[in-house]
Amino acid sequence: MALKKKPTTGMRDILPQEMEIREYVLSMIRQTYRSYGFTQIETPCVEHIENLTGGHGGENEKLIFKILKRGEKLKIDEAKEETDLVDGGLRFDLTVPLVRYYANNASELPAPFKAMQLGNVWRADRPQRGRFRQFMQCDIDVLGDSSNIAETELIMAMATLLDKLEFKDFTIRINDRRILKGIAKYSGFSEEQYDDVFIILDKMDKIGLDGVREELLSAGYPSDSVERFLSVFDAGDGDLEDGSSQAGSDAEISSENERGETGIGRLKNLAGILGDDLENGVADNLREIIDAASGASAEFKLVFDPTLVRGMSYYTGPIFEISMDEYGGSVGGGGRYDTMVGRFLGTEVPAVGFSIGFERIAMLLMERGYRVPGDCGKTAFLIEKKCTPDQVKDVIRRADELRKNGSVVTVDRMKKNKKFQKEQLAAAGYTQIEEVYAD
Amino acid sequence: MALKKKPTTGMRDILPQEMEIREYVLSMIRQTYRSYGFTQIETPCVEHIENLTGGHGGENEKLIFKILKRGEKLKIDEAKEETDLVDGGLRFDLTVPLVRYYANNASELPAPFKAMQLGNVWRADRPQRGRFRQFMQCDIDVLGDSSNIAETELIMAMATLLDKLEFKDFTIRINDRRILKGIAKYSGFSEEQYDDVFIILDKMDKIGLDGVREELLSAGYPSDSVERFLSVFDAGDGDLEDGSSQAGSDAEISSENERGETGIGRLKNLAGILGDDLENGVADNLREIIDAASGASAEFKLVFDPTLVRGMSYYTGPIFEISMDEYGGSVGGGGRYDTMVGRFLGTEVPAVGFSIGFERIAMLLMERGYRVPGDCGKTAFLIEKKCTPDQVKDVIRRADELRKNGSVVTVDRMKKNKKFQKEQLAAAGYTQIEEVYAD
Numbered sequence: 001m002a003l004k005k006k007p008t009t010g011m012r013d014i015l016p017q018e019m020e021i022r023e024y025v026l027s028m029i030r031q032t033y034r035s036y037g038f039t040q041i042e043t044p045c046v047e048h049i050e051n052l053t054g055g056h057g058g059e060n061e062k063l064i065f066k067i068l069k070r071g072e073k074l075k076i077d078e079a080k081e082e083t084d085l086v087d088g089g090l091r092f093d094l095t096v097p098l099v100r101y102y103a104n105n106a107s108e109l110p111a112p113f114k115a116m117q118l119g120n121v122w123r124a125d126r127p128q129r130g131r132f133r134q135f136m137q138c139d140i141d142v143l144g145d146s147s148n149i150a151e152t153e154l155i156m157a158m159a160t161l162l163d164k165l166e167f168k169d170f171t172i173r174i175n176d177r178r179i180l181k182g183i184a185k186y187s188g189f190s191e192e193q194y195d196d197v198f199i200i201l202d203k204m205d206k207i208g209l210d211g212v213r214e215e216l217l218s219a220g221y222p223s224d225s226v227e228r229f230l231s232v233f234d235a236g237d238g239d240l241e242d243g244s245s246q247a248g249s250d251a252e253i254s255s256e257n258e259r260g261e262t263g264i265g266r267l268k269n270l271a272g273i274l275g276d277d278l279e280n281g282v283a284d285n286l287r288e289i290i291d292a293a294s295g296a297s298a299e300f301k302l303v304f305d306p307t308l309v310r311g312m313s314y315y316t317g318p319i320f321e322i323s324m325d326e327y328g329g330s331v332g333g334g335g336r337y338d339t340m341v342g343r344f345l346g347t348e349v350p351a352v353g354f355s356i357g358f359e360r361i362a363m364l365l366m367e368r369g370y371r372v373p374g375d376c377g378k379t380a381f382l383i384e385k386k387c388t389p390d391q392v393k394d395v396i397r398r399a400d401e402l403r404k405n406g407s408v409v410t411v412d413r414m415k416k417n418k419k420f421q422k423e424q425l426a427a428a429g430y431t432q433i434e435e436v437y438a439d
Numbered sequence: 440m441a442l443k444k445k446p447t448t449g450m451r452d453i454l455p456q457e458m459e460i461r462e463y464v465l466s467m468i469r470q471t472y473r474s475y476g477f478t479q480i481e482t483p484c485v486e487h488i489e490n491l492t493g494g495h496g497g498e499n500e501k502l503i504f505k506i507l508k509r510g511e512k513l514k515i516d517e518a519k520e521e522t523d524l525v526d527g528g529l530r531f532d533l534t535v536p537l538v539r540y541y542a543n544n545a546s547e548l549p550a551p552f553k554a555m556q557l558g559n560v561w562r563a564d565r566p567q568r569g570r571f572r573q574f575m576q577c578d579i580d581v582l583g584d585s586s587n588i589a590e591t592e593l594i595m596a597m598a599t600l601l602d603k604l605e606f607k608d609f610t611i612r613i614n615d616r617r618i619l620k621g622i623a624k625y626s627g628f629s630e631e632q633y634d635d636v637f638i639i640l641d642k643m644d645k646i647g648l649d650g651v652r653e654e655l656l657s658a659g660y661p662s663d664s665v666e667r668f669l670s671v672f673d674a675g676d677g678d679l680e681d682g683s684s685q686a687g688s689d690a691e692i693s694s695e696n697e698r699g700e701t702g703i704g705r706l707k708n709l710a711g712i713l714g715d716d717l718e719n720g721v722a723d724n725l726r727e728i729i730d731a732a733s734g735a736s737a738e739f740k741l742v743f744d745p746t747l748v749r750g751m752s753y754y755t756g757p758i759f760e761i762s763m764d765e766y767g768g769s770v771g772g773g774g775r776y777d778t779m780v781g782r783f784l785g786t787e788v789p790a791v792g793f794s795i796g797f798e799r800i801a802m803l804l805m806e807r808g809y810r811v812p813g814d815c816g817k818t819a820f821l822i823e824k825k826c827t828p829d830q831v832k833d834v835i836r837r838a839d840e841l842r843k844n845g846s847v848v849t850v851d852r853m854k855k856n857k858k859f860q861k862e863q864l865a866a867a868g869y870t871q872i873e874e875v876y877a878d
Contacts, residue, residue, distance in 0.1 A: 003783040004487040005543040008527050011483035013540050015547060019479045023469070030462070035842040037819070037849025039867070040458045044450035044573050045484065045559060046504065046529075048443045065485065068505040068525055070563050076518055085515070085524065086507055088447050090485075101452050104444040108454060110863040112851055120484060124509050134483050147852045149822065152835060160842070292832040297839050344442040380476070383588065393731040396591060400736050403474040403599070410476025412551055413586045424549040428478070 010125070010133035016428075022136075022362050024372040026118060028164050029138050029356070036157040038116040038140050043097035045120065046088045051100055053089075056340065058312060060092040063123040065133075090122035094139045095340075095353065102143055103345050112145035118358075130363065141353035143341060148289050151318050151336065154354045155293045155302065158322065158332060163298035165361065166370075169325040171301040175308035176286055176318045177335070179270070182278035183306065187229035189221070195313055197221070197229070202309035209234065232273060233307060262290050263304030270306060286318060314340045320354070327364055332356040376406040379432040380425045382414040386438035395436055449564070449572035455867075461575075461801050463811040465557060467603050468577050468795070475596040477555040477579050482536035484559065485527045490539055492528075495779065497751060499531040502562040504572075529561035533578045534779075534792065541582055542784050551584035557797075569802065580792035582780060587728050590757050590775065593793045594732045594741065597761065597771060602737035604800065605809075608764040610740040614747035615725055615757045616774070618709070621717035622745065626668035628660070634752055636660070636668070641748035648673065671712060672746060701729050702743030709745060725757060753779045759793070766803055771795035815845040818871040819864045821853040825877035834875055 007013055014022065030040070046067060053061050067088040068074060079085050091097050094117045102113065117139045124133055140157060142150040155172060162170055180201075184194045200215045207215070209230055216226045264287055271283035290302050310319040310333055319335035334354030341349035379402055381395050399409040414435065415421040422433055446452055453461065469479070485506060492500050506527040507513060518524050530536050533556045541552065556578045563572055579596060581589040594611060601609055619640075623633045639654045646654070648669055655665045703726055710722040729741050749758040749772055758774035773793030780788035818841055820834050838848040853874065854860040861872055 003490050003493065003539050003542060005539060007483050007539075007543070008485050008487055011485060013483075013544055014481040015544060016478035016480055019481060022481075023479055035845075035847050037847060037851075039455035040462055041455055042453040042458060042461075044446050044452075046447050046450060046561070046573065048447055051442050054442065065509075065527075066507040067529075068507055068521065070504075074521070076520065076524070079515055079518075081515065082507065082513070088504075090506075100442050100444060100446075103442060104446070105452055105454060110867060111854065111860070114849065122485070134485065145852055147824075149831060149835075149850055149852055152831075153850055156835065156839065160839075288828040288831070291828065292835050295832055295836045295839065297843060385586070389727045389730065392588060392591075392727070393734055396588075396595065396731050397734045400595065400599075400734065404736060406474075408474050408476060410553065411588055411592055412476075413584055413588055415550065421550070428549060 008133075010127040012132055012134075018362070018366055020372050021365050021370060022358075025165065025358065025362055025365065026136075026138075029118065029161060029358075030116070032161040032164060033116045033140050033157055036114070036140075036153055036160075038114045038157070040116045040118070041098075041101060042117070042119065043091070043094075043101050045090055045122075047091050047097055047100070049083070049086050049089045051096060052092065054096075056096055056099075056314065057092055060123060063125055064092060065090040065122045065124055091119075092123050093121055094119060094137050094355070095141075098139070098141055098353075099341050099344050102341060102349070106345070109143075112150070113143040115139075115141045115143065117141075132359070136358045137355055138358045139353055139355045141351060143349055143351045145352075146338070146350035148285050148292075148318070150352045151289050151320075152292045154334065154352060155289070155320060156296045156298070158354055158356060159293070159296055159298040159300045159302075161356070162300070162322070162361075165365065167324060167361075167364075168299065170322055170331070171303055171324075172320055172322050173303050173305040173308045174286065174290065174318060174320045175305055176282050177315050178279045178282045178317065179274075179286075179306060180309065182274045182282070183229065183232050183270075186232065186274050186277040188225040189229070193221070198309045201307060202311070204233070204307040232270065261301065261303055262294065264290060266306070267304045289318060310335055312337075318352070322356075324364070326368075327360065329360070330357065331360050331364075376408075377402075377432065378408040378428075378430045379410075379434065380430040381409070381411045382418065382421065382433065382435045383411065384414045384435070384437045387436060388438065391436060391439065447572075449566040451571055451573075457801070457805055459811050460804050460809060461797075464604065464797065464801055464804065465575075465577075468557065468600060468797075469555070471600040471603060472555045472579050472596055475553070475579075475592055475599075477553045477596070479555045479557070480537075480540060481556070481558065482530070482533075482540050484529055484561075486530050486536055486539070488522070488525050488528045490535060491531065493535075495535055495538075495753065496531055499562060502564055503531060504529040504561045504563055530558075531562050532560055533558060533576050533794070534580075537578070537580055537792075538780050538783050541780060541788070545784070548582075551589070552582040554578075554580045554582065556580075571798070575797045576794055577797045578792055578794045580790060582788055582790045584791075585777070585789035587724050587731075587757070589791045590728045590759075591731045593773065593791060594728070594759060595735045595737070597793055597795060598732070598735055598737040598739045598741075600795070601739070601761070601800075604804065606763060606800075606803075607738065609761055609770070610742055610763075611759055611761050612742050612744040612747045613725065613729065613757060613759040614744055615721050616754045617718045617721045617756065618713075618725075618745060619748065621713045621721070622668065622671050622709075625671065625713050625716040627664040628668070632660070637748045640746060641750075643672070643746040671709065700740065700742055701733065703729060705745070706743045728757060749774055751776075757791070761795075763803070765807075766799065768799070769796065770799045770803075815847075816841075816871060817847040817867075817869045818849075818873065819869040820848070820850045821857065821860065821872065821874045822850065823853045823874070823876045826875060827877065830875065830878065 066086040315335040316338045317336035321333035336352040505525040754774040755777045756775035760772035775791040777789045
């Protein structure tokens with residue numbers, strides 16, 4: 001019977017050439033994160049539907065692929081709504097499963113627990129170019145460490161990774177949820193308004209200061225709050241050269257000059273402006289992270305950016321995001337979420353995580369025609385059909401020897417269209433092609 | 440809100456220690472199969488429900504995790520049966536998706552196409568010890584090569600893999616569907632009875648010759664057919680020493696003595712007994728495979744076994760299965776399925792594949808306390824809370840240096856229970872632990 005040839009809507013087949021790049025990126029991720037002490041774990045792709053719809057997935061909860069109950073539990077006649085029909089769903093991220101995993105296995109895990117997860121997630125998003133309904137996520141999380149060593153190591157790990165993948169022009173922007181809250185408080189917004197205000201602020205990149213002003217005003221916020229809010233971003237901007245004389249000693253911002261702009265001057269200015277509206281120690285904490293991570297051997301910019309918001313409302317402290325010159329959007333981000341695990345577990349567990357945009361990174365490498373670093377050599381033997389079994393056996397033994405020495409070797413029957421066959425092999429990187437004819 | 444802590448029924452969380460072994464096995468699989476010229480591909484985990492229920496999955500089609508339609512397409516009120524509610528399902532193997540993939544992408548794939556797939560599959564089996572509803576499959580398939588080079592290379596690839604994983608006592612049994620058919624024909628069974636007779640024969644391992652006889656008779660088959668059928672297995676057995684004088688020249692069975700028993704003598708006996716009931720060339724083909732694959736540098740037994748059946752009815756030629764002394768059951772198997780792709784595509788595409796029992800192999804390694812081969816060294820820095828930011832920065836730079844030289848390094852806050860923390864680190868393989876105190 002006929003088969004539907006195309007993959008299901010919004011999903012895709014991955015061809016060998018792309019797969020090679022993806023596997024290479026994954027191997028670099030494993031190797032790099034492992035060198036930072038992260039250990040790989042895995043959760044099932046299917047989660048309890050209750051865990052996926054508990055309110056921690058934001059908009060993603062609307063995009064779940066739900067799994068039908070089986071056997072006697074499925075009662076189609078009595079079913080009134082979706083929840084009557086399903087008992088599971090495909091995970092839409094790796095954070096909810098991580099929290100469940102930690103809750104289930106905490107007694108067998110070290111403290112701090114440094115987890116690495118590489119796995120597919122599914123979202124029934126409207127299909128659009130470059131976005132797929134099944135995609136890889138690669139997360140690292142530190143559970144059980146409240147110190148900023150965790151943030152520093154996360155940032156260094158991802159910077160080292162991108163450096164190994166030969167990305168040169170990337171910037172990690174960093175902010176702190178508590179700074180955002182401090183600014184909102186200083187501006188006179190009420191706490192219920194914070195999240196909404198931040199969502200509008202998040203558009204600064206695209207619509208600029210004037211655009212943000214317009215949206216805040218048309219959302220009905222009082223103009224004095226709006227102006228006070230915007231003045232903070234205005235004031236903190238562009239004064240990096242003389243920032244030291246205004247708000248910090250020369251020693252304290254020494255790292256400003258090591259790798260160019262870090263925004264530490266701006267951070268100090270901002271802390272000065274906010275005064276008591278900013279929680280104690282938040283600015284110092286951020287400065288320490290920027291300063292320590294600047295010591296990495298990987299080359300990257302780490303910059304304080306008070307306009308950085310990050311979508312998920314579960315973040316409680318530092319947040320960060322990577323952007324690349326060659327690609328407009330974000331290629332990864334994360335932050336501290338100290339209350340989320342505790343809400344599930346009953347006991348407080350500080351946590352900070354980072355998710356790299358695996359699909360975007362693989363796509364960027366594909367687009368720039370990236371070649372995965374070297375093989376020892378790829379050899380193809382083409383055996384004419386008339387060859388005797390003993391000749392075949394002899395070739396197979398030689399192939400076996402070459403492989404033992406690290407070569408990739410394929411032993412194939414010679415096709416009638418030998419020229420085309422050899423072209424295909426050359427395209428697949430086979431530099432040595434040996435034709436074997438009957439004696 | 441409370442979270443369900445356990446994974447969904449029949450699925451499981453994988454802890455770091457097991458994950459390390461699994462990842463090691465996967466890396467060996469990738470490396471070994473790659474050295475044989477296989478290229479990795481990937482299909483979505485979700486397939487069209489029509490493709491999964493087309494009759495090619497045998498019993499597995501009853502075990503599909505089905506995915507609910509979304510949005511307007513879901514009409515719960517009008518639904519009468521499952522098919523009204525679902526449009527997709529989780530794949531239950533990697534063969535059906537491979538065939539769809541090949542049909543979808545054949546024009547962009549080389550010929551022969553040597554595919555490697557490593558991915559999860561799902562089956563809603565009754566939960567039982569050691570069997571899970573989500574598990575990894577690792578398949579290699581050669582599409583577009585009708586010669587027995589494909590079988591030989593598949594067998595050598597899997598033998599090399601097991602050798603690298605330090606399995607020593609494994610046996611690959613090999614048979615051919617056409618030999619089974621020849622025996623059935625010779626015994627007087629009708630073609631419609633073949634599959635049923637083979638299912639009973641498949642139990643030989645467990646119930647012995649007498650058990651098979653009993654089951655065949657109680658299934659109603661005529662006793663003369665049953666006796667003739669069993670006499671073939673009886674006659675071919677245990678005559679390895681003098682097999683040569685009966686049915687083959689000394690030269691032809693020379694490989695018999697290279698690595699001990701290969702069953703080639705038995706194969707020749709059998710061919711003699713079956714005469715015209717055996718398709719021409721089948722015995723020679725099998726002998727060539729055994730002979731050529733015996734040249735592998737990996738140590739293993741490759742033995743002709745006329746009682747080997749393999750479940751799937753889509754096999755058309757040679758079939759093979761790996762067993763290990765330390766584990767009763769099969770740890771992998773495969774065979775040639777020359778008609779399956781053609782039935783989907785319209786054009787004939789010869790194919791042969793092999794699936795290794797990844798979960799069993801990982802389990803066997805876990806049980807024998809396998810340690811993944813060496814790290815350059817694992818170092819942990821424990822930083823006292825009172826340390827200054829500059830001290831932290833200094834440690835982080837040192838860690839960065841060590842990592843560049845290939846070490847795994849973790850930088851952690853020193854916990855109050857330092858002794859326990861150090862024990863956990865030691866258990867995770869950290870041999871160097873350096874404590875850093877405030878100056």
